[in-house]
Every structure is written in structure tokens, then in C-alpha cells.
Amino acid sequence: MSVSIWTQTEAGSIYDTSHKSGKIDSAWTRAKNTITGAITGNNIVDEGRSLLEGVVSSVREVLPKALSTANAAMAQLSFSGTTGNFQSASEDIVLSAKFQPIVEQYPEKIGSPLYKKRYLHDLSGFIKCEDAVFSTTLATSVEEQAVEEFLNSGFFFE
Amino acid sequence: MWSFDKKRNSTKIPEESAGRVFNGELKQEFTITGLEVTFNLGKELYAPTYNYAYIPNLRRYYFITDWYYEAGLWVAVCAVDVLATFKTEIGNSIQYVTRAYSDWDPNIIDTAYITRAEGIVRDNDVLSPDLFWGASAWSDSGTVVIGVVGANASSIGAVTYYAMAMSTFGAFMDSMLSGISWANISASEISEELQKALINPTQYIVSCKWFPILFSSFHQGAITYQIELGWWSFPLIASAQVLSTVSSAWISRESYLTIPHNPQSRTNPRLAYLDLAPYSSYMLKFLPFGIFQLDTTELYDKTYLGMRVESNLMTGDSVLKLSTSGALGGFNWENSFLVTEGQIGVTIPVGQIAADIGKYKNALIAGGSTAIAEIIDRT
Numbered sequence: 001m002s003v004s005i006w007t008q009t010e011a012g013s014i015y016d017t018s019h020k021s022g023k024i025d026s027a028w029t030r031a032k033n034t035i036t037g038a039i040t041g042n043n044i045v046d047e048g049r050s051l052l053e054g055v056v057s058s059v060r061e062v063l064p065k066a067l068s069t070a071n072a073a074m075a076q077l078s079f080s081g082t083t084g085n086f087q088s089a090s091e092d093i094v095l096s097a098k099f100q101p102i103v104e105q106y107p108e109k110i111g112s113p114l115y116k117k118r119y120l121h122d123l124s125g126f127i128k129c130e131d132a133v134f135s136t137t138l139a140t141s142v143e144e145q146a147v148e149e150f151l152n153s154g155f156f157f158e
Numbered sequence: 159m160w161s162f163d164k165k166r167n168s169t170k171i172p173e174e175s176a177g178r179v180f181n182g183e184l185k186q187e188f189t190i191t192g193l194e195v196t197f198n199l200g201k202e203l204y205a206p207t208y209n210y211a212y213i214p215n216l217r218r219y220y221f222i223t224d225w226y227y228e229a230g231l232w233v234a235v236c237a238v239d240v241l242a243t244f245k246t247e248i249g250n251s252i253q254y255v256t257r258a259y260s261d262w263d264p265n266i267i268d269t270a271y272i273t274r275a276e277g278i279v280r281d282n283d284v285l286s287p288d289l290f291w292g293a294s295a296w297s298d299s300g301t302v303v304i305g306v307v308g309a310n311a312s313s314i315g316a317v318t319y320y321a322m323a324m325s326t327f328g329a330f331m332d333s334m335l336s337g338i339s340w341a342n343i344s345a346s347e348i349s350e351e352l353q354k355a356l357i358n359p360t361q362y363i364v365s366c367k368w369f370p371i372l373f374s375s376f377h378q379g380a381i382t383y384q385i386e387l388g389w390w391s392f393p394l395i396a397s398a399q400v401l402s403t404v405s406s407a408w409i410s411r412e413s414y415l416t417i418p419h420n421p422q423s424r425t426n427p428r429l430a431y432l433d434l435a436p437y438s439s440y441m442l443k444f445l446p447f448g449i450f451q452l453d454t455t456e457l458y459d460k461t462y463l464g465m466r467v468e469s470n471l472m473t474g475d476s477v478l479k480l481s482t483s484g485a486l487g488g489f490n491w492e493n494s495f496l497v498t499e500g501q502i503g504v505t506i507p508v509g510q511i512a513a514d515i516g517k518y519k520n521a522l523i524a525g526g527s528t529a530i531a532e533i534i535d536r537t
Binding site: 092094114116118120128129134139142 | 165167168169170191217238240241243245247248249250251252253255256257258260261262263264266268270271273274275276277278280281282283284285286290291370413415416417418419420421422428429432436437438439440441442443444445446452465502504
């Protein structure tokens with residue numbers, strides 16, 4: 001059977017190009033044979049059977065590997081919880097302290113913190129005041145200032 | 159005049175009887191704070207013996223800061239002693255006193271003294287966990303709380319929680335797994351071996367936790383001698399308690415430690431502040447809650463550190479509260495200075511076959527993709 005292949009150009013004219021390509025003839029021949037086989041029922045059955053046998057063979061060979069892969073990832077046994085820690089319940093409860101000493105004290109010389117308002121005659125020994133104000137009619141301002149300086153820098157009431 | 163030893167910054171006044179009265183003449187020009195006085199003391203008396211004077215006419219005390227000899231007379235150079243002169247007025251004044259010898263506040267940190275790296279003292283107080291919990295982790299004591307799916311009208315959800323002694327739990331597990339007769343299925347219906355394959359009793363135990371609490375001191379729920387497990391009832395060799403209410407599933411334990419104090423603060427009342435940071439530091443190790451550095455201001459001036467643990471027996475979730483007190487029993491848990499969470503219950507594994515849907519899904523995807531890849535390669 002002769003076959004003509006018609007090609008349409010961009011300009012719109014149609015002409016036979018089958019003589020330009022032997023490959024087209026060859027492809028057509030294979031297709032024709034296949035169609036012929038389909039009509040007679042011989043070639044397509046054989047080819048289909050062969051294809052299915054190949055798939056089944058592959059599956060038989062590959063499936064165990066796949067199942068093995070799946071099996072390795074599956075949980076075979078689990079527990080209702082994780083193993084706890086008895087250790088912590090057996091440890092002593094400890095309150096530990098560290099004390100750092102200070103240098104020798106000399107409160108007679110420098111006193112100790114008080115930070116309170118006081119009548120000075122209620123105290124004795126070393127006294128140091130903050131922003132002391134001293135005023136009396138018996139003293140000059142120079143003397144009052146001198147007293148305030150003593151009170152602010154520390155003095156001994158004795 | 160006196161021969162008198164006193165500090166320049168002192169209000170000290172000599173005894174009148176210890177002095178000697180002399181007549182002198184003020185030099186023509188002087189100030190009240192600084193002046194010179196001429197004395198005719200004769201040849202016998204050595205004037206520089208005296209270093210302190212009171213001039214009645216001026217009503218002031220003076221330090222004699224220098225002497226010089228002029229035209230056969232001793233001249234005293236004097237500077238007023240304002241502290242002695244106005245001692246009464248100074249004493250009657252009210253001042254804001256920052257430091258004093260005769261009165262102090264031991265709660266104020268005295269920064270005048272620096273610390274020494276040498277001579278650090280360590281101290282501690284230890285409480286055995288047995289004393290706190292009432293049971294030892296290494297003994298057969300302690301309480302096991304299991305959550306069991308079974309018939310019980312008073313269960314919490316589908317699960318009933320039973321508390322029992324460790325030995326009772328062991329006997330229960332043994333009776334459950336050593337035979338299948340408890341299932342009450344005739345061997346003529348289903349063989350015993352098949353029953354064992356079909357029935358997995360551990361699947362009904364959904365949780366199992368051990369608590370370091372002596373079961374004999376445990377009084378949380380109604381007493382029972384059997385466990386309802388799935389469709390079956392298991393007798394127990396000893397009593398268990400059913401934690402049928404949420405409140406019964408909570409338990410608390412309290413105890414205390416004695417707070418160590420800085421040795422210097424104990425021997426010197428001025429140094430109480432040494433129990434505070436940075437002079438003192440405290441660490442509490444209470445597992446499984448952790449190791450904590452404690453705020454020294456919370457322990458300051460207190461004798462006891464109280465510890466209270468509240469535990470949920472269903473989950474083991476627990477809360478540790480710390481409080482301090484000067485006397486036993488005076489702990490205020492509502493105002494605990496430290497509250498932290500932890501897990502007291504120790505989970506005991508109970509084996510059972512389980513299907514992890516997520517893992518199955520991932521496994522099947524991995525296996526399937528491998529198979530498809532192989533087939534594609536072969537075709």
C-alpha cells in the first residue's frame with residue numbers, strides 16, 4: 001500500500017513530502033505491522049504477556065527488599081512509658097553554704113552603720129553624721145562651722 | 159591648765175580637780191578662736207608641762223598648741239576646742255547619724271570592711287531522702303500508682319488509678335502474666351496457648367509510676383483488694399487504694415533543713431549582715447527538681463528552710479515550694495519564695511505490643527517508593 005504524506009506550508013499550500021523522508025516510511029511500516037498484529041490477535045498478546053511477566057518478575061524480586069525496608073522502620077514493640085530515674089529519689093537533700101570572712105573590725109575607731117536620727121547625748125564613742133547642722137547662741141559662726149565639720153567627719157562623744 | 163591627753167576630735171573635758179589655776183594676761187589683740195596668754199610662772203615652773211586650758215572669762219576650752227618664752231614670761235599659744243566648749247549643746251542636738259560606736263543597725267551592710275580570700279568557711283545541713291519521702295528508692299518500699307482501663311464507676315475518665323505497695327504490684331504482675339486461667343475461658347473453646355496469643359492484659363495498664371512514698375503512710379483513697387482490668391477482675395495479695403477523685407490524687411510532703419549561718423555573724427552582733435551576699439551564698443540540692451542558688455535575703459535572720467512537695471500521683475508532676483521561718487511550723491507556703499516544677503514519679507515500663515500509625519505510614523511510603531524505583535529501573 002502506498003502512502004502519501006501531505007504537508008501544509010506556512011503560506012497555506014499543501015503538497016506531498018513523503019518522498020523526502022525514508023524515516024517516515026519506516027515508522028509507518030512499523031505502525032502498520034502493529035495494527036496488523038492487533039487485527040490478527042497474535043503480536044499484541046505476545047508482547048503484552050512478555051511485558052506483564054517482566055513486571056511480575058520485578059515485583060517478586062523487589063518486594064522483599066521493600067518490605068525489609070519497611071519492616072526495619074516499623075515499631076515492633078513499644079512501652080507505656082520510658083524508664084524513670086530512681087537516682088534522683090535517692091540523693092540527699094543538701095543545703096550548703098559558703099561564708100567569706102572580712103578583715104579585722106575596729107568599731108571603736110570608725111563605728112558601725114546606724115543611719116538614724118539621734119540625740120547625740122544618747123550616743124557615746126565614735127559618731128559620724130551626715131549634713132550636720134549646729135547652731136547655738138553661745139558660739140560664733142566660725143565655731144559653729146568648725147563643730148559641723150567635726151560632726152560630718154567623725155568625732156568622739158565622751 | 160591641765161596636762162591632758164585627748165584627741166582633737168573629742169568632746170572630752172578634763173576633771174577640774176586635776177588642773178591647776180593660774181593667772182594670765184591676754185595679749186592685746188586676739189580672736190576668740192585663737193589667742194595668746196602671758197604667764198608669770200617664776201623660775202621653778204616649767205610651763206610646757208601644760209597643754210590644755212580653760213579661760214573662764216571667755217567660757218571656752220583651749221588647746222595650748224605652743225609655748226614660747228619672751229622677756230622672762232611664758233606665752234601660751236591657744237586654739238579653741240569647740241567640741242569640749244559646746245559639748246552640752248552638741249549633745250542636745252538631733253543629727254542624722256550614719257555611723258556610731260554605741261548604736262548600730264546590724265542589718266546594714268558595712269562596706270568599710272573588705273573580704274578576705276583566705277579562711278572561707280563551708281557548712282551544710284543534710285536531709286536523707288528517706289526522711290523526706292518516707293521510703294528508700296533502693297528498697298522494696300515505695301508506692302506504685304497504676305492507671306488501668308477497666309470497669310469502675312468511680313474511674314477518672316476511662317482509667318482507674320490504683321495505689322499499692324511495690325510488693326503488691328509485683329504479685330499482681332506475676333499473677334497476670336504467669337497464667338491465663340484468670341481469663342475464665344474454657345480450653346475446649348480456645349486453647350490456652352491461643353488465649354495467651356490473643357489476650358494481652360498489659361494493654362489495659364496505661365500508666366505505671368513509682369513514688370518514693372511509704373505505702374503504709376499512704377491514705378489517699380478507698381481501700382480495695384482487687385483490680386478491674388479490662389473485662390476481668392484481679393484479686394490482690396494486699397490492699398490497694400483507689401484514687402477516685404482528682405483531689406485524692408494529690409499528695410504533699412514537708413520537711414525542713416536548718417540554715418547554716420556565717421560564723422562571724424554569730425559571734426559578733428554587729429556583723430549579722432554577713433549572712434547576706436556577697437559574704438554568704440547558699441545552694442540547695444533537691445533532686446529531681448535541681449540545684450538552686452538561694453536568695454540570701456530570704457534566709458537572712460531565719461532558722462529553718464522549709465520544703466514542701468506537692469505531687470500529682472496520676473502523672474508524677476510535682477511542685478517544690480520553699481519557705482523560711484524562725485520557728486518550726488511557721489512556714490508560709492502561700493508566700494513561698496521559690497516555686498519550681500519537677501517529676502517525682504518514676505515511670506515503670508509495662509511492655510505491650512503497640513501499633514504506631516505514624517511509623518507504619520512512613521515505613522510503607524519508604525518501602526513502596528523503593529519498589530517503584532526498582533521496577534522503573536528494570537523496565
